[in-house]
Amino acid sequence: MSMYDVILNEEELKVKYQAREFVKSVLPSLLRQMDREEIQYPTKYIEDLGSQGLLGLRFKHESGGRELGWVAETSVIEEIGVLGPALGCLYSLPSIVGEALEHFGTPDQKEKYLEPILRGKLFCAEALTEPRGGSDFFGATCTAEKDGDRFVLNGQKRFVVGAEGADVFLVYAKTGSSTSDPRQTISTFMVEKKFGVQTKHVYGLMGSRGGGTGRLLFENVFVPEENLIGSLNSGGDIFNQMMIPERMTSAAGAVGSARAGIEIAAKYSTRRKAFGRPIQKFQAVSFKIADSITLLDAARSLIYSTSRHIDTNKGLTNGPIRRLVSESKKFATEAAWTIINHAMQIMGGIGYTNVYPIERFLRDIRLMSIWTGTNEIMNLLIQHEYFDELETQVVEKKPRDVELDAIGAEFTEEKIFE
């Protein structure tokens, strides 16, 4: 029994198992064609998700959502993650782009974009990373210059999942001057492909193929001013908000992929024999399973408590939420990498072939420590928020001073810091 079966409420369990049924209905041929790059964008998959009401679960009914919380959404994404990160990411994009529209969009923007996106009738993508770099968000060089009642967009974005199939891109571009605080120089726009966005499929990806990951080129693309999300130069606030779905979807998806991989290896270990016994009977094998299941449950626990935290503190993006979201992304993606590596080792040589999907999971999952903010950037955020919390805790809550419990605590002359 999954730990979720005990801790989710009836409604959350219902949607989780609806997602599991949906995942079972996706044809293996779709995944194979995507991995062979015979498909650049699985349109029908998104349409089907939309028609089953599975997209953007936490958004309002009027926008096409179900008004569920993050707990429901992450448990569903674990199910979708079984299909791998390309389909997982395409599932999550309406949630990521939707977060910006829900929190900062006008009623007109919600009607024009959010609702059709959640109903699977309009395909969206998110364009943040540029050829010059992704980690340094505020160093963006794409520009959007005001020209009467429109903006003129110039520059490039790269690694955009869905570039090939999306109708509309959420784009961050520089609108402030280089002399201002860099955090106040970026704005966010809904840019329709038909405004003149050029897309290029230029990458041979190691894994996570078939999601249409490509480059965007903007050459004097005119964007009407009503497509600005939030106020001018408020892109930093929108980015902070969007990082919650961006990173939580990666975390929960990684757990789903890892679960699927270790299940294959565990079942294989009960049937495959060496030295006359099932390999499961060798501790070297069964302990890898034990370590993997423990990591999976630890990742789930962190994702679950983070989800509860986000649901309880709606709208908050900083402090403990930023730390927990970053921890979830880092821990779950690294756990998934370890687990899939165990799965491959347990299966021996056949695990390294495409007879089983373990080698695809391994290629796919490697991406997850890199995208949606690298795990080094997660560490940067985790330590930053922790030091902040440590400072305020000392001032506000005065915990027991455990330093005084040391036998030599009174040797203050030995407490030398410089």
Ligand SMILES: Cc1cc2nc3c(=O)[nH]c(=O)nc-3n(C[C@H](O)[C@H](O)[C@H](O)COP(=O)(O)OP(=O)(O)OC[C@H]3O[C@@H](n4cnc5c(N)ncnc54)[C@H](O)[C@@H]3O)c2cc1C
């Ligand atoms: C298949 C794929 C799909 C993607 N999908 C999307 C998408 O849909 N939309 C989108 O906008 N982007 C997308 N990305 C981009 C992804 O988020 C970036 O690749 C990632 O954020 C890292 O940026 P970068 O590649 O420019 O690396 P860089 O920013 O150049 O970083 C290179 C290395 O330096 C390290 N580093 C950089 N700064 C620091 C620092 N301050 N402290 C410590 N280490 C640091 C990084 O951790 C990394 O190891 C995708 C990428 C891939 C490969």
